[in-house]
Amino acid sequence: MMQSFKPLGIRPELVRRLRESGIVRPTPVQAEAIPLIAGGHDVMAEAQTGTGKTLAFILPMLERIDPNVPHVQGLVLTPTRELAIQITAELEKLAPVTGVNVLAVYGGQDVDRQLRKLRGAVHFIVATPGRLLDHLRRGSVLLRRLSMLVLDEADQMLHLGFLQEVESVLAQTPHQKQTMLFSATMPAQVRELAREVMKEPRFVRIRPDKQVTLAEIEQRVVLTADRGKQDALCRAIDEANPFLAMIFAGRNGAPAR
Known part of the structure; x- marks a missing residue:
């Protein structure tokens, strides 16, 4: 097992912030996925819940986002509000180190409050598909300069019937972007979606070596x-x-x- 995040190209400030949270060693999915994402590859990762998938994509995304460019560069789509809150909480611990501004967009929030935040520079959005589509229709969110997209828990997203909404969001993103798909399982629907939206993806598959x-x-x-x-x-x-x-x-x- 890799002993530190430093060999993965994670800046010392982020490594220190992780250590302050009690995170010292990368998990297997982090050790395999971070270098691929940092290298600009599309990535399709299968790993069980609780294996550290969130850090596997947000760390290299934070490294690649340029805070001096006032546009949305990173987007994570999640199937549930609870998961959006969880991912945003992780980002809010780490993003200040990089100067990246993060916004959570999900149902149940005050839309006007979200709109006020969007008047500033937002670099990274974590969203559920339905609420993000509301902002796209309003024109309050523009994704034409998006460079990195994650579909998190894709199996659950498709199980809950979000495919049409996900496709509507994807239609408003640039063709040339890095796409990452993280999922606990890879059913046929997920593989079909990957074929449609990804370019020569690299595969990461983490099998549990013990009873979870x-x-x-x-x-x-x-x-x-x-x-x-x-x-x-x-x-x-x-x-x-x-x-x-x-x-x-x-x-x-x-x-x-």
Whole structure:
């Protein structure tokens, strides 16, 4: 396993910021994907959730974005608001080191607040497809100078029926751009999309070398209506009395995230 991010071409300031967050060694998907993305290649990466895919694409993107150019240069499309928030949180820790301005664009936010932020220089956008299309129709976001595009959790995005929206966004991006596709699985729909939008992609496939779900972790599923979520959660916590717990929630038939 690689011992540091420095051999991957990550600047010392970012390496220090990662270390402050307790991240010292790159994971396998980071070690393989970062050099390919830094080299300008289209990349198709398959790795399980929890393997560090987010840093695998945002670190080389931050290295390549020029903060002196006041245009959107990097775009990450995600299937859910929760994932957009998670990726943005990682970027907000790292982007100040590079001078890159980041904007999250997803449903449930105040549109006017987003519009005010877009009046300044935005270099990097993390978005869900539907809300980004709203801005594209308004003309408040322009992607004609976009140079790097990531479709994150592409299998989930297509599963949730975003293909038409993704294609509408792609139609407003330059033909000459770097495209990266990250996914936990690569079903036929994902491979077909890759053939349509990518140019000679390099492949990264990380297979788990150990069981991801540990026997010591108890997993429970609670089915409830939206209005009953809080009561069901409190009841489950009272009954299980966990020392540590993680809670994933889905809605409207969507998978829990």
